[in-house]
Amino acid sequence: MKNICLYFQVHQPFRFKKYSFFDMGKEHYYYDDFLNESVMRKVAEKCYLPANNLLLKLIEQNKGEFKVTFSISGTALDQFELYAPEVLESFQKLAETGCVEFLAETYSHSLVSLHNKDLFKEEVKKHTKALKNLLGIKKPKVFRNTELIYSDMLGKDIFEMGFKGVLAEGAKHILGWKSPNYIYCNPLEPKLKLLLRNYNYSDDIAFRFSDTSWTEYPLTAKKFASWIASDENEESQIVNLFMDYETFGEHHNAATGIFDFLEHLPTAVLEEELKFITPSEAVSSLDTVSPMSMPYPTSWADEERDVSAWLGNEMQKEAFDKLYQLAPLIKKIDNKKLKRDWEYLQTSDAFYYMSTKWFTDGDVHTYFNPYPSAYDAFLNYMNILSDFSQEVHKLISPSNKKDDIIAELKEELKHKEKQLKEYQEIIKSL
Amino acid sequence: MKVLMFGWEFPPHISGGLGTACYGLTRGLSTFEDMDILFVVPKTHGDEEPKRMELLGAENVAIDFSKLNTNRFKKLQVYSHLVPYTSPDEYYAFQEQSEESQIKHIKSRGKTFFNFTGKYGKNLMEEISDYSIVAYNIAQEHDFDIIHSHDWLTYPAGIVAKEATGKPLVIHVHATDFDRSGGNVNPDVFKIEKDGMEAADSIITVSNLTRDTVIHKYGISPEKVTTVYNAVEPLKLSDNIKKESKLDEKIVTFLGRITHQKGPTYFIEAAKKVLDKTDNVRFVMAGSGDMMEKMIRHAASLGITDKFYFTGFLKGDDVFKMFYQSDVYVMPSVSEPFGISPLEAMQTDVPTIISYQSGVAEVVKHALKVNYWDTDALANAIYGLITYPSMAKTFKEFGRKEVESLKWENSAANVRDVYFKTLEKTNN
Incomplete structure (x- = not known):
């Protein structure tokens, strides 16, 4: 029996306000509250709330047969608390059903995994803690890195953190003739199981659903389920449908019928004798067929399925390097505001906006992009980073003026005492 | 297709983007087998790069004509103190240089020869109208299918050539007086520009920004106006x-x-x-x-x-x-x-x-x-x-x-399209 794993990524970054070099040294609040709140409210009303309600209804109707999986970034959780607490509540309700799994990731939806293992682990811990506090989730068993970034070496790090499984892209250039519909394992840590995204089926929903020029338009749940049921050989274990949660109501608005599709999906899938499964169930119940090596970092972004959307050009590399140069200093400071800024500065979206690839790669990169060009994104980020760096350095070496003054005074005192002695001796000799 | 083009001087005598644009475009057009261009310019110095075009002066038409008939490209030069990108209010930079050039270009008047010696700026409007008289003669003496005028100083020449022959007119708007004056439009210049745009069968603008100006400020029908972006010559440096x-x-x-x-x-x-x-x-x-x-x-x-x-x-x-x-x-x-x-x-x-x-x-x-x-x-x-x-x-x-990737060949191809569409339109 084939399984379907339905997973949604939920993420919102803290977008920065327009920050010019005039602001450096004067203004230390970096966020565009209005923009962040309005995007969050808009997406909450168009996607998160109606989709959560629908999922809740479907879970109740199907009595344990329908299961979905989420990963919610720490920055998104923060924004729910700030701007849309009712979304957080509805996720809590979903968590209580027992049919919804939440995956671990980095707190700030960052690229830290590509920089440093220890920092990476800290970031993941922080996220796991937030999941527990806000949604009551106990330690997740399966990990999903930012935008499905994964490689053999990262798999090793992830296994060391205690995860049993990890989500990754079923990139064609990696898979070759192999099918993404099986459980694979990391070649360095064979106990770490890989769930690979089936990008054909996933993109049927995420990208093509509302495309009227697509030969399969309109896509119905029944048609979709029958494709999966009749596809390939009988033995395939799992079809992984991974996508942005914003697919529902935001990338495709409600008028396209995307919610109807979702509503009828469980029945259609169950009628085809397919089964819904969560990643942790898959990891514990399905056997590995073979190791799968991914020597270089892959992701689910763009045609290339690599990390060039975030670290492809010189500007992105400079920004990334300058940011993580501060990491050792951040450890030493104990300042709530700066620690929070540190998280939000790491969010991968900031680097995504600096990509020069979107000039050719269509409009996915421009989605919610507040900048007119990659250059403007870079300028703004670097100005903020410069100010942040100055603030951090101030705390690290608090100008030792006091000590200096005391030392000076002591020196003077010594000198005076010496003089005094000399004078006393002169007096004695007189 | 034969084109009568009223353009501006070529390198090295460039006093602005207009000469550069004319040069690039003409060079681009010269790559098409079916393009014949008769190029008319005011005031040539004699040391321009000839490439595939030949230089002719208005005064020399009668003299040099046989000699210059060999190539597909011809250039007519008309001695005039018209300088591109200027308005009557803005000739500051050129006044200073003009003394020398005046001496150079004074030639005796012949029956069919024209000679423009008026001090620059003062008699600008006279220069323009004199220039269009030359245009009339040139138009009658030559055979062509379409007329192409670059910027407002040559619009009247284009109009006259159209009236003389009934051939369609394309005008190329490299700038308008709204750009030059910052809004304080000179009514005389505005009139010449508007007359040119109205008389034209097709209008080429160098950007959508300019296209909007032509449509909204001069009240021209949008169907008539096409944007063709400029390009840049590949760099050759010592x-x-x-x-x-x-x-x-x-x-x-x-x-x-x-x-x-x-x-x-x-x-x-x-x-x-x-x-x-x-x-x-x-x-x-x-x-x-x-x-x-x-x-x-x-x-x-x-x-x-x-x-x-x-x-x-x-x-x-x-x-x-x-x-x-x-x-x-x-x-x-x-x-x-x-x-x-x-x-x-x-x-x-x-x-x-x-x-x-x-x-x-x-x-x-x-x-x-x-x-x-x-x-x-x-x-x-x-x-x-x-x-x-x-x-x-x-x-x-x-x-x-x-x-x-911004090549004059591509711009020229777009201009060529405009020519063909204009001919098609006017033939129907």
């Missing part, structure tokens, strides 16, 4: 220019006529803002124009003249020397129909900041764009480019490629 070493300090350059249209004030104000924050930078304003003295006083009043330089008018290789010395090129134009010089800066790997109020902003992706009045944003962009090294690197990597 090695000695490239090898010159740079100063340690960063150089930020404004290069262009110092007139209201080019926004020099905003450049100076942004310079002041950058200099308030950082010291390791110098600013250069290269060019001349009616606002130069005012700008020098402005820089002095802001107290930045120790870091701010005026070079005066640059020509030929000096332009590219300046680019090679520069770390940032700024074009803060208030109203720029197209603007080729940012493309030249990009060819020499200079990161470029342009105003949204320029046609070139519609074509170029790898440049920073600001609103000309937003001197804070301009200062911020300059600061970023001189402070964060990877930005300049990225510009170099992508900017050069982008510019290389």
